[in-house]
Amino acid sequence: MDFRTFIDIGGSFETIVTWLRNNMGWLFSIISDTVNGMLGVSRWVLQTPPTFVMIAIFTAIAWFLASKGVAIFTLIGFSLIWYMGLWTLTMSTLALVFSSVVIALLLGVPMGIWSAKSDKVWNIMRPTLDFMQTLPAFVYLIPAVLFFRLGPVPGVIATLVFSLPPAVRLTNLGIRQVPKEIKEAALSFGCTNKQMLLKAELPVALPTIMAGINQTIMLALSMVVIAGMIGAGGLGNEVLRGITQLRIDVGFEGGIAIVILAIFLDRVTQALGTASRKRTEG
């Protein structure tokens, strides 16, 4: 006898997805509109100015936040992207990353705080995050497409789900690691819960939270490329074209652009994290 007729795991998941699609359509269209709006704004900001202005801005950001070396790398790397003719695609990838990361942080940091405050919440959150992180990234694409059709919106949603966990985890960790004496000191001076969070816990946890934000951005970038498979656009499309048409040149150029973008984002956010760590640890 086939036990799968009793407990059909895949089938039940499909049922749930179908039910959601039929009954929660309004919710998905609200989400879809919001994400679309965010994407539109970030694309407009990134793609409207002339390319050389944008390269100058990125170089300046690297100079002031990270170091001279990173700034030089940015200047050469982004000029190379421009030279390869991938500028518009790179900016649209950046817009996808930016939108997913903003949403991931808006959801992830509060979830992290909540997990740090309650062991019960954390006990539920932890396996959920494990699930989200270890489920193969491609699997997210299917329900994302079913709910949001093809295009950049399901790309952002899938990226969001994939990159959310480190933000939650490291916010939770950062707050739990605040030394007991600092919490006691804050309490002993008559802190309310809100003051405790805003004036003691979050600032002390900031370096750890920044590390989480860095991780979130890097995961988002890697997922955005995979999301090219469902028509998210950007560099992912270019890489996909290289694979499907077996064109090494196209794939390689797309890949190089992604690497340059990744290094830029990593160094700059890491520098932000180090700055806050320096402030708290000396």
Next chain:
Amino acid sequence: MALIQVNDLYKIFGPNPKRAIPMINKGISKGEILKKTGCTIAINGATFAIERKETFVVMGLSGSGKSTFIRCLNRLIEPTAGEILIDGEDVMKMDQDKLREVRRYKMSMVFQNFGLLPHRNVVGNVEFGLEISNMDKEERRKKALDAIKLVGLDGFEESLTSELSGGMQQRVGLARALANDPEILLMDEAFSALDPLIRTQMQDELLELQARLHKTIVFITHDLDEALKLGDRIAILGPDGRVRQIGTPEEILAQPADEYVKRFVQNVDRTRVITAATVGGRAATITYPREDLQAAIRAMERNKTSSVFVTDADRHLKGIVTIDAAVALQKKGEKDLASIIKNDVYTTSPSTPISDLLATAIATGYPIAMIDDNGHFQGAVSRAAIIAEVNKGYEGSDTEMPQTLSDLQDALQDGE
């Protein structure tokens, strides 16, 4: 009325802690209770009163519940049972708003590992408490700067706390606690994390500050020397979380309440704690000019001493007259003492520890006069009394006593 009155306070950690109290009262041991109920007793029926403006030291070894105790006072830890009255109000019955008010305005705490905020500079840390109580920016900055000056950190206002040494960091902690001018200072092993030299220096500074500010200080320590140095009164906690003795440093040294306290105080340098007033006493005195030479000689004969102190009618010390000088004067047939009153006699305050008097006592031929803060003569300390007190500390211990050379030579000859 005492400022802080603690009545029958219990703190028991573990599931359903209240059921352990009747077991404690039946005299069941700590270990037995832990085995039966899973409850650990931290504070075991503590009762005492802390007076206004005194430094009350709670002293105990680790695990005696002293840190738990201080956290019960501001309810960082919720006590299991009992009463904590501050100005007659029970802290344990306060709601969150009232409790927050007490924490903000009435008492501040200083922590062993400072508990400073690493992302703020010195002044930012010091004004933290004021900021929490929503004081406006300029006023709190001003008060914070005053507090920084008070602890001698001026010039470091903008430094990051991580750039400061341990002693300086604890000054920040102290300034933060003093900034809102609370009536009560709770100090939890405040100097225990500092190295010994800095610790001594901080203790001296705390004493100086206290002489100026007159706070009510509850000081927790595991270091008996620190307790004896800082405390007006000391409560000694036993390993069972029970208060073993409460008293002034001298009372605790002179009359330890039980074996535990006795063992504890055994190795203390008594001479640093026992004061002139304890070993000193009344001394032969005459009032000049009301009394004359005859009175002086009679006073010395009566008291069997070789000298007599001379005071005026208001008990201000004028000097000392020795028997030799008095007899010589009598032979000359004069009666006025004025020419033989010597003023090279040493004086001290009654609260000076005898360790500070020892060298003087050996050097001088006269007793050391005790004069109180108002300049009144209070009696004298004889050399014999000081040396006897110093010796008392060595009684029964295995210290090696010096021997005379002849004894040593005899011993050597016997050996051959």
